[in-house]
Amino acid sequence: MSESIIVTLQLSLKPEAVEPFCAQIPVTLEDTRKFPGFIAITIRRHVDQPNRVIFVEEWQSQEAYAAYVAFRTESGMMDAMADIITEPPQVDIWHQKIA
Secondary structure, three states: OOOOEEEEEEEEEOHHHHHHHHHHHHHHHHHHHHOOOEEEEEEEEOOOOOOEEEEEEEEOOHHHHHHHHHHHHHOOHHHHHHOOEOOOOEEEEEOOOOO
């Protein structure tokens, strides 16, 4: 069995979108947690820049994550997210566990 992957997603939200985003995200995560290949997720706000958030996700494989992104894109969520961010999201995929 292959190692899981970690995905970090950093978003800079428009100031007026921060509170609605934070209020809605627990509901959105209900579908995420049911998605095949999902393992875990944590979302945090930046200490000095509260409009910045980071998602730290664990997936069984890069393919499972790609399927999830396709699902969210097809549902229109990615287009909706584009309306509330101030810059392109930063996504990084981490696969090799060191310790």
